[in-house]
Amino acid sequence: MKRIALLVAPALCLSIPLLAGDDSATQDPAKKSPGYDDTPVLPGQEWRVHDSKRPQPPKVAAAKVVGGAPSDAVVLLGGNDLSMWQRGNGDAAVWKLEDGIMEVNGTGSIRTRDEFGDCQLHVEWATPADSDGDSQGMGNSGVFLMGLYEIQVLDSHSNVSYADGSAGAIYGQYPPDVNASRAPGEWQVYDIVFTAPRFDDEGKRISAARFTVMHNGVLIHNNREILGPTTHRNLPPKGGTAVKGPVSLQDHGNPVRYRNIWIRPL
Ligand code: MG
Numbered sequence: 001m002k003r004i005a006l007l008v009a010p011a012l013c014l015s016i017p018l019l020a021g022d023d024s025a026t027q028d029p030a031k032k033s034p035g036y037d038d039t040p041v042l043p044g045q046e047w048r049v050h051d052s053k054r055p056q057p058p059k060v061a062a063a064k065v066v067g068g069a070p071s072d073a074v075v076l077l078g079g080n081d082l083s084m085w086q087r088g089n090g091d092a093a094v095w096k097l098e099d100g101i102m103e104v105n106g107t108g109s110i111r112t113r114d115e116f117g118d119c120q121l122h123v124e125w126a127t128p129a130d131s132d133g134d135s136q137g138m139g140n141s142g143v144f145l146m147g148l149y150e151i152q153v154l155d156s157h158s159n160v161s162y163a164d165g166s167a168g169a170i171y172g173q174y175p176p177d178v179n180a181s182r183a184p185g186e187w188q189v190y191d192i193v194f195t196a197p198r199f200d201d202e203g204k205r206i207s208a209a210r211f212t213v214m215h216n217g218v219l220i221h222n223n224r225e226i227l228g229p230t231t232h233r234n235l236p237p238k239g240g241t242a243v244k245g246p247v248s249l250q251d252h253g254n255p256v257r258y259r260n261i262w263i264r265p266l
Pocket of ligand 1: 043140141142150153250252
């Protein structure tokens with residue numbers, strides 16, 4: 001049984017099980033579960049502190065490589081297969097695809113066939129290594145949640161555009177907290193946690209959509225409540241009452257590349 005040591009306080013070491021491929025959390029039914037049945041009940045929960053009857057979390061095998069899809073993810077782009085993607089009219093997506101790398105080619109934005117609401121999304125992307133554009137014309141693409149809410153993809157390493165349209169921006173609403181951009185041509189990563197909006201039975205919005213986003217491992221939006229669907233040169237329009245929608249990738253006319261895209265519905 002593999003264990004790692006975690007120093008949590010001076011002179012106090014805990015030993016915790018490794019997640020992937022480790023069965024140490026499996027309980028022997030003949031053995032009493034570790035924990036207590038005489039501790040206080042946690043406020044707002046049905047469980048006691050360290051409750052011995054509290055179910056163990058489900059196991060997920062982490063990927064063998066950093067950034068790889070864990071065992072419970074839906075792989076949206078993991079090889080030479082575009083079957084998860086379609087064009088706006090429902091036809092098969094025809095973006096260039098080679099060696100697991102998909103490239104915008106002027107045939108229009110694409111979206112997933114499946115729809116998602118609350119989710120964790122991992123996307124790797126690269127803007128062109130050489131481009132003679134500027135501002136919004138330099139490596140422009142975008143990752144849309146529910147087809148409505150864009151996290152901007154742009155070359156923002158040395159290219160300047162309006163702040164709420166730079167790489168990692170919630171387009172037209174919030175710039176990223178910091179600019180964590182790599183140079184054009186280099187692979188970059190978005191790890192996005194998205195909370196879909198909620199509506200009551202009459203269609204009135206109870207809570208807005210929220211984004212937490214890491215760009216190349218750097219936090220750029222922390223549980224940020226957004227105003228509504230993202231749009232160009234205008235205030236957010238009403239977004240209907242959908243709580244699920246496709247992930248879509250924008251064709252903005254620049255040959256931006258994508259690879260290793262996976263999603264975990266939450
Ligand atoms: Mg864009």
